[in-house]
Amino acid sequence: MWTNIHARVHQTLKDSCILPHKSNLLIAVSGGQDSLCLLKIMIDLQEKWGWNIAIAHCDHGWASDLGIADHVEKIANNWNIPFYLKVAKAMKETEAAAREWRYQSLVEIAEENDCREIVTGHTLSDRSETLLYNLIRGAGSNGLGALTWKRPLTNNINLVRPLLKVSRGETLEFCQQFALPIWEDAANANLDYARNRIRQELVPYLKENFNPNVETTLSQTSEVLKAESDYLEAEANKILLSAVNDHNSKLNREVLKGVPLALQRRVIRQFLAKIMVSKPNFEQIEETVNLIDAPRKSRTSSFPGKIMLEVEENYIVQKRTK
Numbered sequence: 001m002w003t004n005i006h007a008r009v010h011q012t013l014k015d016s017c018i019l020p021h022k023s024n025l026l027i028a029v030s031g032g033q034d035s036l037c038l039l040k041i042m043i044d045l046q047e048k049w050g051w052n053i054a055i056a057h058c059d060h061g062w063a064s065d066l067g068i069a070d071h072v073e074k075i076a077n078n079w080n081i082p083f084y085l086k087v088a089k090a091m092k093e094t095e096a097a098a099r100e101w102r103y104q105s106l107v108e109i110a111e112e113n114d115c116r117e118i119v120t121g122h123t124l125s126d127r128s129e130t131l132l133y134n135l136i137r138g139a140g141s142n143g144l145g146a147l148t149w150k151r152p153l154t155n156n157i158n159l160v161r162p163l164l165k166v167s168r169g170e171t172l173e174f175c176q177q178f179a180l181p182i183w184e185d186a187a188n189a190n191l192d193y194a195r196n197r198i199r200q201e202l203v204p205y206l207k208e209n210f211n212p213n214v215e216t217t218l219s220q221t222s223e224v225l226k227a228e229s230d231y232l233e234a235e236a237n238k239i240l241l242s243a244v245n246d247h248n249s250k251l252n253r254e255v256l257k258g259v260p261l262a263l264q265r266r267v268i269r270q271f272l273a274k275i276m277v278s279k280p281n282f283e284q285i286e287e288t289v290n291l292i293d294a295p296r297k298s299r300t301s302s303f304p305g306k307i308m309l310e311v312e313e314n315y316i317v318q319k320r321t322k
């Protein structure tokens with residue numbers, strides 16, 4: 001039986017072409033409501049799309065993960081789907097370390113089993129929470145449009161998120177409707193994690209006091225910002241290529257002078273990303289943008305290590321301090 005969610009996901013896949021017909025899909029299943037909903041939908045759409053489906057699970061090896069891998073394996077066996085497991089050894093208990101290891105493990109499983117598409121259960125709710133999380137940390141429109149439908153993980157393997165128009169409330173209802181055995185992850189209750197506080201405290205507060213549809217509107221904002229930032233990044237890159245020299249050591253200010261500030265900032269950020277080890281911060285970008293119209297010999301002072309930029313005639317030149 002197809003539900004409204006099946007029909008919406010099917011339509012999204014038809015419109016967006018994010019998942020090719022007849023491909024091998026590796027579904028990343030955590031055991032939670034989102035990935036179980038995803039798994040059932042992919043199985044139900046499988047015949048229409050000619051996919052081969054396999055399940056991947058990543059066990060962090062933490063005490064709180066005990067039992068999840070067996071639970072997911074049982075689901076795979078019940079549905080007669082190949083199951084692949086990676087288990088971490090002595091992994092740090094941080095969100096960032098866990099995420100990095102998970103994506104690396106998923107790529108390994110995909111490579112070992114000839115899958116080009118890794119599919120995750122990220123929802124519209126995750127997208128709105130990611131926007132809030134990145135906004136609070138000071139991201140620009142690149143970061144606010146971060147959770148996308150498809151992105152490459154390697155030259156051959158993509159991460160695909162077909163549920164970005166489905167909310168977490170809907171995935172729960174879906175699992176209840178089909179009696180799917182959701183694993184309640186204890187880590188989701190841990191309010192030490194910023195993301196859990198956004199999900200459990202901030203979003204409900206915004207829904208109740210500002211906008212009951214805040215998840216949908218933020219998710220749409222993220223979609224719009226993604227398209228705008230992709231466009232601006234591409235334009236900025238063209239300008240950078242015409243302003244920078246072969247060694248990435250100097251920028252022609254004359255090329256940048258007539259350009260709108262929104263693009264100047266992006267060109268400078270892309271330039272700094274080439275010459276710095278760490279990501280350039282807001283002050284460093286602003287200081288460098290100011291050099292575009294500054295008098296000769298003006299220089300930066302906010303860079304780490306020995307990096308310094310100085311105006312020499314028509315150029316902003318990278319120099320080493322002593």
Ligand SMILES: Nc1ncnc2c1ncn2[C@@H]1O[C@H](COP(=O)(O)OP(=O)(O)OP(=O)(O)O)[C@@H](O)[C@H]1O
Pocket residue numbers: 027028029030034035056057058059060099102119120121122126130147
């Ligand atoms: N342990 C796991 N094993 C396999 N897949 C997982 C696991 N944890 C998460 N996933 C996949 O990632 C999706 C998103 O889960 P979650 O939001 O917890 O991950 P995240 O890494 O925090 O997300 P993000 O990429 O936004 O940082 C899940 O729906 C599932 O498809």
